[in-house]
Amino acid sequence: MLATPQPQRMTVEAYLEWEPFQELRYEFVNGEVFAMTGGTLPHNDIAINLLTALRPQLRKQGCRINIADAKVNITPTIYRYPDLVVSCDARDRVALDAIQYPKLIVEVLSPGTEAHDRGDKFKEFRTLGSLEEYVLISSTEISVEIYRRGEGRLWLYTAYEIGDSIKLESIDFECPITLLYEDIFQFESTENKEGHSA
Numbered sequence: 001m002l003a004t005p006q007p008q009r010m011t012v013e014a015y016l017e018w019e020p021f022q023e024l025r026y027e028f029v030n031g032e033v034f035a036m037t038g039g040t041l042p043h044n045d046i047a048i049n050l051l052t053a054l055r056p057q058l059r060k061q062g063c064r065i066n067i068a069d070a071k072v073n074i075t076p077t078i079y080r081y082p083d084l085v086v087s088c089d090a091r092d093r094v095a096l097d098a099i100q101y102p103k104l105i106v107e108v109l110s111p112g113t114e115a116h117d118r119g120d121k122f123k124e125f126r127t128l129g130s131l132e133e134y135v136l137i138s139s140t141e142i143s144v145e146i147y148r149r150g151e152g153r154l155w156l157y158t159a160y161e162i163g164d165s166i167k168l169e170s171i172d173f174e175c176p177i178t179l180l181y182e183d184i185f186q187f188e189s190t191e192n193k194e195g196h197s198a
Helices: 012-021 041-061 114-125
Strands: 026-029 032-035 064-067 072-075 078-080 084-087 104-109 133-138 143-149 155-161 165-168 173-176
Touching: 012 026, 041 064, 041 084, 041 104, 041 173, 072 114, 078 114, 104 114, 114 133, 143 165
Parallel strands: 104 133
Antiparallel strands: 026 032, 026 078, 064 084, 072 078, 084 104, 133 143, 143 155, 165 173
């Protein structure tokens, strides 16, 4: 497979015209383009598990949910690809190129992207006035972290681990954390710990 050369710098107009014809997805940050690398199977499975759980409720609320291939327009010169994005804004329901008013953004963490997702990406995402929650889900252990918008520039932090229920307040959704990790990690019920062979 031939890879399309990655230009060093381009205008946002050139990026929006060029990127749909590329085999890879590219983020755009202040004139530079960055190829998106593929994730692991657990990374992908977590995103699908969350999408499957959220979609019925979000459909009732009239919200739009996208994974992987939907970019978010953060500023006129920044476009990012989160792992999952939810918008309940009517303007985004008819969007063709990018989501502009996300309510919820989810990143599934991997060792190669974790620092970036916690750092630059979160710094950029929290400038979006519509964003109410930013969720970080580990792909290597059972761990979920949620940042919720508070007053002014305050973001409230909550960590979840095995045995917890996760609450996404922005879309009024709750589920056990194990639902996100279904078919990824094995969960042993307490009554079956004795005498059960794999």
